[in-house]
Amino acid sequence: MADTQVLVASNRGPVSFSLADDGTLSMRRGGGGLVSALAGLSGDILWICATLSDADRAAARRVADGRLDVPDVGAVRMLDIPAGTFHRAYNAVANSTLWFVHHMLFDTPNKPHFDARSRRDWQSYEAYNAAFADALARDASPGAKIAVQDYHLALVPTLLRERRPDVKITHFSHTPWAPPEYYRLLPDDIGRQVLEGILGADHAGFQTERWAEAFLDCCAAVLRASVDRRARTVSHRGHVTRVGVHGLGVDGDALRARAAEPDVTARAAALREQVGDRRLIVRIDRTELSKNIVRGLAAYRELLAKHQEWHGRVVHLAFAYPSRHDLPEYREYTAAVQRIAAEISDEFGRDSWDPLILQVNDDYPRSLAAYGMADVLLVNPIRDGMNLVAKEGPTLSRNGCALVLSGEAGAAGEMCDDAIMVNPYDVTQTAEALHQALLMPPDERAERCKRLAEAATALPPQRWLADQLAALR
Ligand code: F6P
Numbered sequence: 001m002a003d004t005q006v007l008v009a010s011n012r013g014p015v016s017f018s019l020a021d022d023g024t025l026s027m028r029r030g031g032g033g034l035v036s037a038l039a040g041l042s043g044d045i046l047w048i049c050a051t052l053s054d055a056d057r058a059a060a061r062r063v064a065d066g067r068l069d070v071p072d073v074g075a076v077r078m079l080d081i082p083a084g085t086f087h088r089a090y091n092a093v094a095n096s097t098l099w100f101v102h103h104m105l106f107d108t109p110n111k112p113h114f115d116a117r118s119r120r121d122w123q124s125y126e127a128y129n130a131a132f133a134d135a136l137a138r139d140a141s142p143g144a145k146i147a148v149q150d151y152h153l154a155l156v157p158t159l160l161r162e163r164r165p166d167v168k169i170t171h172f173s174h175t176p177w178a179p180p181e182y183y184r185l186l187p188d189d190i191g192r193q194v195l196e197g198i199l200g201a202d203h204a205g206f207q208t209e210r211w212a213e214a215f216l217d218c219c220a221a222v223l224r225a226s227v228d229r230r231a232r233t234v235s236h237r238g239h240v241t242r243v244g245v246h247g248l249g250v251d252g253d254a255l256r257a258r259a260a261e262p263d264v265t266a267r268a269a270a271l272r273e274q275v276g277d278r279r280l281i282v283r284i285d286r287t288e289l290s291k292n293i294v295r296g297l298a299a300y301r302e303l304l305a306k307h308q309e310w311h312g313r314v315v316h317l318a319f320a321y322p323s324r325h326d327l328p329e330y331r332e333y334t335a336a337v338q339r340i341a342a343e344i345s346d347e348f349g350r351d352s353w354d355p356l357i358l359q360v361n362d363d364y365p366r367s368l369a370a371y372g373m374a375d376v377l378l379v380n381p382i383r384d385g386m387n388l389v390a391k392e393g394p395t396l397s398r399n400g401c402a403l404v405l406s407g408e409a410g411a412a413g414e415m416c417d418d419a420i421m422v423n424p425y426d427v428t429q430t431a432e433a434l435h436q437a438l439l440m441p442p443d444e445r446a447e448r449c450k451r452l453a454e455a456a457t458a459l460p461p462q463r464w465l466a467d468q469l470a471a472l473r
Contacts, residue, residue: 006043007045007145008146008147009146010150011052014029014049016056025055033461036254040462041465051086085127088124094152104382133156137163143167145469149172161239172468183214204241206244206246207245208386208410211385211410212245247413250460251457259371279438280315280374282378283317283377283378289329290384291380292406301340302427310438317370318358319367377394378404379393386410400445404419417451418452
């Protein structure tokens with residue numbers, strides 16, 4: 001790998017900036033699978049990402065060519081995308097349209113609704129993708145390997161191939177992929193353009209068989225492309241794309257080392273002080289519609305209503321990271337989560353027992369502490385590409401936690417034998433699963449949790465990326 005240059009392109013990069021009143025910029029390093037994946041590579045690596053805020057834009061302008069050297073990550077180029085273009089591409093197209101299609105989230109009478117304004121948004125999405133393709137075309141050495149990430153950058157593979165036919169391109173979808181009946185919600189030309197954009201890659205990767213099959217189905221149904229299901233290839237306009245399944249897992253050693261740091265131990269001690277020796281049901285999410293937090297809390301309410309033996313003996317820790325609050329749907333969803341949480345506390349809480357602790361803020365060490373302490377981990381998305389919470393929890397569990405898991409999470413395929421599986425829409429079934437999880441004998445819980453942790457760490461990020469790059473040979 002050392003002799004081939006590798007470029008990674010993603011919307012969100014490994015660093016973000018904040019700007020103090022006196023104009024000083026401070027840099028914050030992010031975590032996540034891609035950062036760990038790159039740590040496993042050596043040689044010439046460049047990560048190209050978007051500027052996500054005014055502070056990022058200021059930082060990109062202050063360094064030559066927007067190129068930064070980030071400790072432990074390497075060279076990062078932040079593209080100085082104009083704020084309006086970025087807003088329309090990221091919020092209006094990527095997160096309000098493509099995300100909603102792949103997660104099958106549209107449920108209001110007047111949405112989706114594609115009009116003249118949507119066309120202008122789409123042009124911004126094209127411009128934003130073209131900015132990435134231009135930067136990659138300029139920075140790539142002859143024969144470089146390019147790993148393009150996710151629905152934000154669906155058009156990049158084809159735009160890049162037009163500019164640089166010599167490079168090898170892989171695209172990875174971290175989300176689910178919608179079946180053709182739902183995908184057809186998109187205007188015909190946009191639906192075609194997204195598929196044809198990804199088909200510019202030599203290899204298109206997905207988290208699970210199910211999402212890969214849905215992509216092949218869309219290529220056949222929408223583009224009438226020639227799909228070979230046995231070889232898992234799509235031929236379209238004289239180019240062949242191989243489709244692969246690469247389910248992202250967690251880096252167990254790195255995660256455990258991070259969880260052993262003093263900020264995590266301090267959070268664990270504070271939480272223990274707060275909840276005493278009560279049993280803990282934990283959930284950790286972004287405040288995201290697809291995560292199904294409201295139905296999860298409704299299930300907890302039903303558990304408390306039906307099984308009063310748990311009153312005073314269990315606490316639900318619901319920790320949520322604020323997400324995409326530029327979008328009204330997300331702000332309204334967060335408010336709905338807060339409303340039902342307050343109702344549960346009012347209905348069941350007493351002076352000596354708060355049944356639910358909901359916190360909506362950004363606190364990674366607190367999440368790691370909660371994983372370590374959980375008796376039950378609830379992961380109930382209505383649809384999810386993989387869901388790494390389902391993998392991080394068992395990996396960090398100290399006493400062996402029971403996992404209540406939605407069958408619609410990508411992680412279900414690898415974890416269904418040892419998790420208690422639920423239909424995410426079935427609140428009563430989820431309530432009973434929580435009850436069953438709380439009652440599970442400690443030995444059984446520990447054994448299942450050990451197997452879940454093995455499944456969770458089976459394809460760590462370093463190998464996940466290396467496999468995709470190897471598929472480009
Ligand atoms: O695949 C979805 C994804 O891009 C994840 O990689 C990430 O966890 C999440 O969405 C974050 O979204 P955003 O960058 O909009 O906060």
